[in-house]
Amino acid sequence: MLQDSLSLMPLWAFVAAVGVTLCAGFVKGAIGFAMPLIMISGLSLFLDPLIAIAGIILPIVLSNILQVARFGGAEAMATIRQYWRYILIVCVMIVIVAQFVTAVPTQLFYLILGVPVVVLSVIQLMGVTFHIPQHRRRLAEWGIGALSGALGGMTGTWGPPTVLYLIALETPKAKQMLVQGVVYGLGSVSLLAGHLQSGVLNLTTAPFSAALLIPAFLGMQVGFRLSDRLNPVVFRRATLIVLILAGANLVRRGLMG
Structure with missing residues (x-):
């Protein structure tokens, strides 16, 4: 598996990808x-955008299975019944939009990645x-489900619109964590299916995504353990600031090459 992943990138890039995934898993487990x-x-920042999208697919599926598993099947099914419209349109849009990813020019792709990250993170940071x-x-x-699904199919992330939607519904914190897990979990299965069809996840890129399952799992376990001890407001603000900086850099690459 490591040898297959190294066929796509140098060793330092693979190590960096493991580090990024470990941090991402920790944040996912915590918030x-x-x-x-x-x-x-x-x-x-250091991989081709399509390889980056392929890399996140399997860790996303795993992380959301772990998140939903903390609640139980009965609660998850009740959530699906309550939010079925939102879940349905998110999943359908992910599959449809994912088919167009390979046709997007690299610099435009960086803008499509970076602009939503910056805008949605700023919105949340501003409260x-x-x-x-x-x-x-x-x-x-x-409406919001279609936007979230389109963003998810193109960039692999549909979390911020979903978070803003749940906040707008005044969803309690514990219920919000469950709903997020269910929406992201079913959406991640659609993302997997969409990119198997688009060719982004293939025999060359799948081993890389599979290799990132380990740091994703380890990061989430640490995040789960520390989630109750962390100041969630401070930690969430720090995370959003990091995302704004990372997104701004993607926008810069999209504009300047």
């Missing part, structure tokens, strides 16, 4: 989201809140 954002922002009244919920489910 419940941001793993794809951190991985795609970090890996794209901007929205409220969705009950009579607008169905429209919001389809």
